[in-house]
Amino acid sequence: MDEIRMIAPTGVLGSGYLKESLDAGLKLKPHFIGVDAGSTDPGPHFLGTGTCAFSKQAYKRDLTPLLLGTRSLSIPLAIGSAGTAGGEIQLQWAFDIVKEIAADNNLHFKIALIHAEQRKDYLISQLKAGKIKPLKPELPISEAVITRSEHIVAMMGAEPYMQALKEGADVILAGRSSDPAIFAAFCMQKGYDPGLAWHAGKILECGTAATVFRKRPDCILAYLHKDHFIVEPLDPDARCSPQSIAAHSFYENYDPFYIQESSGLLDISQASYQAVSDRAVKVSGSKFVPQTPPTLKLEGAEFAGYQSVLIGSIRDPIIIRQIDSWMTRLKEKAAERIAELYPAPHAREGITIFYHVYGKDGTMGPLEPVRETLSHELCLIVEVTAGTQEIATTIAGSIRHIALHLPVPEWSGIITGLATPFSPPYIERGAIYRFNLNHVLEVENPLEAFQIEMISI
Amino acid sequence: MPRKLMEMTTLIRSKNAGPFVMSFDIMFDDAAKYRHVKNSNVLNQQLFSELYNIPRDQVHFVSSDAAMAFKISIPRPIPAGDLGCTDMHAGQQYSPLLDIEIPD
Numbered sequence: 411m412d413e414i415r416m417i418a419p420t421g422v423l424g425s426g427y428l429k430e431s432l433d434a435g436l437k438l439k440p441h442f443i444g445v446d447a448g449s450t451d452p453g454p455h456f457l458g459t460g461t462c463a464f465s466k467q468a469y470k471r472d473l474t475p476l477l478l479g480t481r482s483l484s485i486p487l488a489i490g491s492a493g494t495a496g497g498e499i500q501l502q503w504a505f506d507i508v509k510e511i512a513a514d515n516n517l518h519f520k521i522a523l524i525h526a527e528q529r530k531d532y533l534i535s536q537l538k539a540g541k542i543k544p545l546k547p548e549l550p551i552s553e554a555v556i557t558r559s560e561h562i563v564a565m566m567g568a569e570p571y572m573q574a575l576k577e578g579a580d581v582i583l584a585g586r587s588s589d590p591a592i593f594a595a596f597c598m599q600k601g602y603d604p605g606l607a608w609h610a611g612k613i614l615e616c617g618t619a620a621t622v623f624r625k626r627p628d629c630i631l632a633y634l635h636k637d638h639f640i641v642e643p644l645d646p647d648a649r650c651s652p653q654s655i656a657a658h659s660f661y662e663n664y665d666p667f668y669i670q671e672s673s674g675l676l677d678i679s680q681a682s683y684q685a686v687s688d689r690a691v692k693v694s695g696s697k698f699v700p701q702t703p704p705t706l707k708l709e710g711a712e713f714a715g716y717q718s719v720l721i722g723s724i725r726d727p728i729i730i731r732q733i734d735s736w737m738t739r740l741k742e743k744a745a746e747r748i749a750e751l752y753p754a755p756h757a758r759e760g761i762t763i764f765y766h767v768y769g770k771d772g773t774m775g776p777l778e779p780v781r782e783t784l785s786h787e788l789c790l791i792v793e794v795t796a797g798t799q800e801i802a803t804t805i806a807g808s809i810r811h812i813a814l815h816l817p818v819p820e821w822s823g824i825i826t827g828l829a830t831p832f833s834p835p836y837i838e839r840g841a842i843y844r845f846n847l848n849h850v851l852e853v854e855n856p857l858e859a860f861q862i863e864m865i866s867i
Numbered sequence: 868m869p870r871k872l873m874e875m876t877t878l879i880r881s882k883n884a885g886p887f888v889m890s891f892d893i894m895f896d897d898a899a900k901y902r903h904v905k906n907s908n909v910l911n912q913q914l915f916s917e918l919y920n921i922p923r924d925q926v927h928f929v930s931s932d933a934a935m936a937f938k939i940s941i942p943r944p945i946p947a948g949d950l951g952c953t954d955m956h957a958g959q960q961y962s963p964l965l966d967i968e969i970p971d
Binding site for chain 2: 450451452453454455546547549653656657659660661662663664665666667681682683714715762764766772773774775776777779793795842843844845848
């Protein structure tokens with residue numbers, strides 16, 4: 411094979427792509443299609459609850475043409491980080507959708523399910539053996555942290571994908587994965603240079619994010635050769651430039667030149683970018699430096715409490731000009747009321763309240779350099795977290811009532827100083843989770859934490 | 868006359884690099900403007916340490932002549948989605964950079 415043509419239809423499965431772009435790509439007889447489905451960007455809720463940030467309908471729409479297209483050309487399709495967080499529940503949820511599409515379209519193929527969720531007893535034994543190491547910023551780790559996690563996934567590199575391809579998988583549906591690994595695996599399995607394979611994967615995994623002006627999520631294509639690769643979007647209206655490709659390595663990365671993967675470091679500090687047309691870019695000079703032992707990034711989510719949120723707004727300029735002291739009084743009265751409601755100190759444990767004043771410093775909080783608001787109205791969001799939903803809602807309801815009638819010296823008589831748009835005025839957000847691991851697991855073999863299950867459907 | 872950073876750049880943005888780190892990109896399409904800002908030395912670890920209230924040694928600062936861009940990564944004040952978090956993607960944390968003055 412003197413060239414690999416591979417397509418990424420979109421930056422994240424479920425966000426969409428143009429069917430015309432995919433059809434144009436399929437006409438070029440690609441050898442491989444890969445798509446990333448995961449991210450920690452939507453927050454800890456998805457790993458914590460085992461749900462997906464996109465709906466079944468969104469997955470079905472995006473997956474159907476991919477399964478039909480790859481089966482019609484008999485080329486592999488790989489889907490990484492299924493169901494946002496790539497845990498076991500999400501992998502099975504995505505597998506059910508794949509099976510449904512296969513049944514609806516009378517498709518038959520060999521699928522590799524690669525599991526990424528980790529058993530707690532395994533992780534605890536690895537922790538005791540000193541195999542779990544912190545990344546920066548450092549978070550505490552102990553047996554208790556592992557035990558209280560709802561779910562923990564390890565991020566696989568290219569090796570489990572390469573193994574599944576070797577075993578003859580037509581479709582790979584994998585749990586939590588390094589995004590570029592989805593693409594790098596196919597290229598390295600075909601004997602291509604790892605530096606170019608990883609770099610091409612890094613650019614492809616975000617779909618059209620590497621274009622000059624991303625108008626929507628869509629397909630992007632790479633032509634990989636022995637000593638370079640060329641990237642080009644499939645929508646004729648979209649284009650890549652040397653700067654858009656070079657700049658893409660900045661996006662969401664800690665460092666733009668050195669990108670850590672489980673089995674080594676992608677070094678693109680010496681990469682060069684040349685325009686080959688007004689919409690395609692040639693990349694060369696990327697290097698991959700293998701490192702041992704392999705390190706698998708761990709992601710965990712733990713329960714953080716139940717939450718109720720109060721939303722209201724303030725329009726009175728008299729209150730707005732004294733908003734800092736108004737907030738101080740509100741917080742004091744709220745603390746007094748909570749002490750009345752829950753006199754025993756242990757009953758107040760786990761109660762956490764954040765007050766966000768939009769129009770003042772809602773977005774940046776204490777980092778906001780503009781300290782005096784110029785806004786004629788403010789939005790107040792009070793975030794109450796507690797051990798039970800009942801306690802969280804009790805407190806949110808109390809704060810509403812206190813804020814509603816909080817006096818200001820300029821007005822005599824009872825005032826109503828907060829506008830609340832909803833009934834009930836609070837929103838019960840249910841169980842809340844937090845990310846609780848920023849660690850890597852050292853392994854002897856990069857396959858050891860990931861079970862590969864081959865199924866014929 | 869000094870110019871504001873936002874008037875010299877094509878893009879200033881912030882975004883998570885994982886749930887615990889936020890990263891700033893400052894990008895140019897003009898080599899002369901990029902070099903002028905780089906040579907001015909106004910953008911540095913100390914500036915980010917002050918603007919975002921974090922120890923200087925936790926500011927990761929890189930400039931790229933090929934991409935005509937600066938990249939700065941720092942720990943997030945609150946991890947993405949944790950209690951009190953107001954910007955899960957850290958997408959709206961760059962405003963203090965816009966008005967930074969670059970001397971002539």
